[in-house]
Amino acid sequence: MSRQYSAKVAGQYLGKPNSDGRYEVTLIKGDGIGTEISDAVVKIYKAANVPIDWEPVDVTPSLINGVTTIPKPAVDSINKNMIALKGPLATPIGKGHQSMNLTLRRTFGLFANVRPCKSIVGYKTPYENVDTVLIRENTEGEYSGIEHIIVPGVVQSIKLITKKASERVIRYAFEHAKSTGRHEVKVVHKASIMKLSDGLFVQCAKEIAKDYPEIKVTFELIDNTSLRLASDPTTYSKVVMVMPNLYGDILSDLSSGLIGGLGLTPSGNMGEKVSIFEAVHGSAPDIAGKGLANPTALLLSSCMMLRHMGLNKYADNIESAVLKTIASGPENRTGDLRGTASTSSFTEAIISNL
Ligand SMILES: NC(=O)C1=CN([C@@H]2O[C@H](COP(=O)(O)OP(=O)(O)OC[C@H]3O[C@@H](n4cnc5c(N)ncnc54)[C@H](O)[C@@H]3O)[C@@H](O)[C@H]2O)C=CC1
Ligand SMILES: O=C(O)CCC(=O)C(=O)O
Numbered sequence: 001m002s003r004q005y006s007a008k009v010a011g012q013y014l015g016k017p018n019s020d021g022r023y024e025v026t027l028i029k030g031d032g033i034g035t036e037i038s039d040a041v042v043k044i045y046k047a048a049n050v051p052i053d054w055e056p057v058d059v060t061p062s063l064i065n066g067v068t069t070i071p072k073p074a075v076d077s078i079n080k081n082m083i084a085l086k087g088p089l090a091t092p093i094g095k096g097h098q099s100m101n102l103t104l105r106r107t108f109g110l111f112a113n114v115r116p117c118k119s120i121v122g123y124k125t126p127y128e129n130v131d132t133v134l135i136r137e138n139t140e141g142e143y144s145g146i147e148h149i150i151v152p153g154v155v156q157s158i159k160l161i162t163k164k165a166s167e168r169v170i171r172y173a174f175e176h177a178k179s180t181g182r183h184e185v186k187v188v189h190k191a192s193i194m195k196l197s198d199g200l201f202v203q204c205a206k207e208i209a210k211d212y213p214e215i216k217v218t219f220e221l222i223d224n225t226s227l228r229l230a231s232d233p234t235t236y237s238k239v240v241m242v243m244p245n246l247y248g249d250i251l252s253d254l255s256s257g258l259i260g261g262l263g264l265t266p267s268g269n270m271g272e273k274v275s276i277f278e279a280v281h282g283s284a285p286d287i288a289g290k291g292l293a294n295p296t297a298l299l300l301s302s303c304m305m306l307r308h309m310g311l312n313k314y315a316d317n318i319e320s321a322v323l324k325t326i327a328s329g330p331e332n333r334t335g336d337l338r339g340t341a342s343t344s345s346f347t348e349a350i351i352s353n354l
Contacts, residue, residue: 011272013309015082017051023309026077027054030087032283033293038087040295040347041302044321047351050306050314055081059089059104061097068098070107078108078274083309085302086278090285098145104276105138110269111165112172113138113248114304115280117255117265122327123337127258131237132229134255135176136248137169137201138269143245161197161244166204172270173242174212184216185209186236188225188243188251201244222247226254233258252280263294263336266301268308277305287335291342294334296322299350321353328353 017023029038045052057074078084091099104110113136119129146158173185187205191198202219209217220228222243228235229251243251256265262281269276279297287293299322306315325332325346332349333339341349 011270011275013083013275014273015309020051022051022053023083023311024055024081025052025305026074026081026084027056028059028074028084028086028089029056030283031090032088032285032288034087034089034283036289036291036293036343037279037295037298038085040343041085041298043347044299044318044350044354045302048314048318048321048354050311050318054085059100061100061103063097068100068103070100070103075107078104078276082274083305084274084276085298085305086276087298088279088281088283090283099143101278102143102145105269108269108271108274108276109139110271110274110276111137111139112169112270113267114176114270115248115252115255115265115267116304117252117259119259120264120326121323123260123333125258125260127233129237130233130255130258132233132255133176133180133182133240134248134252135169135173135240135242136252137165137243137245138248139245140165141197141245143249159194159197159244161200163200163204166201167208170201170205170208170242171211173240174208174215177215177240178212180240182238182240183214184218184239185212186218186220186225186239186241188220188222188241188247190222190247192221198244205242222251225251229254229258256280261294261336262297263334264296264300266297266304268301268304275305275308277301277308291344292335293343294336295343295347296326317354318350321350324353325349 029035055077057077059074061068089100115134117132140160142159144160148156177185189198189202191202256262265280267280303315303319330339332341334341334346
């Protein structure tokens with residue numbers, strides 16, 4: 001029943017267990033539904049006897065010299081453990097501090113955001129056998145945060161694309177394809193319009209592809225990819241998609257919609273030394289505090305994390321229990337999956353299926 005959500009290709013996990021064979025993992029519970037879904041993960045890990053001790057940290061942002069900054073104890077904990085599980089962090093719209101999600105990715109050089117999306121057996125949607133893998137450049141592009149007011153009523157936002165960041169995420173995508181048996185890397189872009197920025201991304205891919213003659217490389221305009229994903233996602237089943245930041249953000253939400261929504265899709269932010277695993281979704285303020293949140297996406301992200309740490313048997317056990325629970329019927333599913341379960345009754349059902 002294992003779905004093998006794995007992201008083990010970039011920097012290897014260098015953490016070591018203590019003398020009792022246990023690992024320390026930094027836990028950022030997050031905002032909105034973050035506490036509810038993180039508590040579900042902690043409870044399930046305890047029941048599954050996963051040899052992990054959580055180190056919870058606070059990432060409330062502070063502005064130091066006008067720069068959004070992560071509290072030092074959180075930075076120290078992540079640097080020490082080299083691995084973290086993160087709930088969603090809310091970002092104010094059109095004002096306020098910069099995104100802490102992006103700040104974490106930049107601070108720890110988490111250059112590749114791996115977002116797999118696979119149909120859940122037993123939960124029917126109009127799309128069957130979805131099995132996509134999308135890798136999003138995670139440190140620059142449209143999310144560089146370089147914006148100016150030129151004159152009132154005219155603003156400029158700079159999309160920064162560098163050879164260095166493009167090359168490392170594209171190489172990661174080829175390595176990922178190689179290690180997971182996917183035979184094609186599809187570079188998603190809009191170089192017809194952004195001839196220089198996306199053009200550089202495409203050019204880097206053409207160069208790197210020469211090092212991987214066994215992997216086919218193809219190129220597709222982002223608008224075409226959106227159409228084809230919504231028409232027949234199975235054509236992407238043997239493919240690893242790689243793309244600049246914003247495209248990856250949008251296409252991964254679109255992909256979630258194909259299999260039942262944001263409550264289901266995991267991700268891993270991969271760096272050379274540190275990696276942080278989190279759901280694709282945000283803090284869901286519309287359902288926060290109501291016991292309605294689906295913890296599946298964070299749980300599957302944690303399974304990616306366990307496999308990155310080499311703790312595969314625990315990942316398999318938890319993942320199987322989650323999928324079995326969802327397949328067992330609407331009374332054991334949360335409302336986003338047209339079910340009647342609360343976060344806590346869903347969590348108990350998973351525990352009984354471990
Ligand atoms: N990586 C992160 O931490 C991310 C954070 N955000 C932040 O989250 C906040 C809210 O953003 P939204 O646009 O509302 O997106 P969202 O992903 O929080 O919610 C979109 C819709 O999906 C539902 N949903 C999401 N996760 C769910 C879950 N686990 N179970 C059941 N339903 C779920 C929500 O109820 C809502 O209807 C914003 O402040 C945004 O900046 C958004 C995306 C990613
Ligand atoms: O911080 C945010 O709100 C954006 C995060 C984001 O782009 C994502 O995780 O998909």
